[in-house]
């Protein structure tokens with residue numbers, strides 16, 4: 001037999017919300033709610049008077065979508081992650097853990113890239129301009145240009161072997 005508290009919780013989770021209520025409570029524009037629905041990220045159902053309404057758990061989904069987008073995840077990545085669960089499931093702690101683990105690797109890589117961008121943008125990035133004092137050290141004679149177009153130092157993989165200067169490789173190897 002359920003306690004009064006449990007019954008209250010169940011009633012709250014079973015309630016249906018209009019699109020306006022979802023927008024107001026989530027802080028997301030009505031147009032964005034419709035957009036998420038059109039992308040299959042959230043689902044509505046027909047309620048009383050045949051009006052379109054959303055289960056209360058939609059608020060959780062919208063919150064996750066907002067946070068994931070803020071963290072740089074694409075709608076495709078979010079859709080893929082949601083696709084692992086039956087829509088409308090209340091996403092228990094274990095499911096949320098699975099979801100966050102799925103995103104963790106990508107997030108770690110983004111963090112590493114952004115950290116590197118912050119730390120290296122004011123130094124030579126290997127773009128071929130040779131305009132900074134640090135270029136002769138990091139990209140002597142634009143050696144990195146031989147690898148093709150791009151800012152090679154900035155765009156190198158986040159996890160990599162220590163970079164060996166091309167010129168140095170031929171005679172006097174130095175590592176960065």
Ligand code: FES
Pocket residue numbers: 123124125126127128129130131132134135139
């Ligand atoms: S910053 Fe462009 S080659 Fe160094």
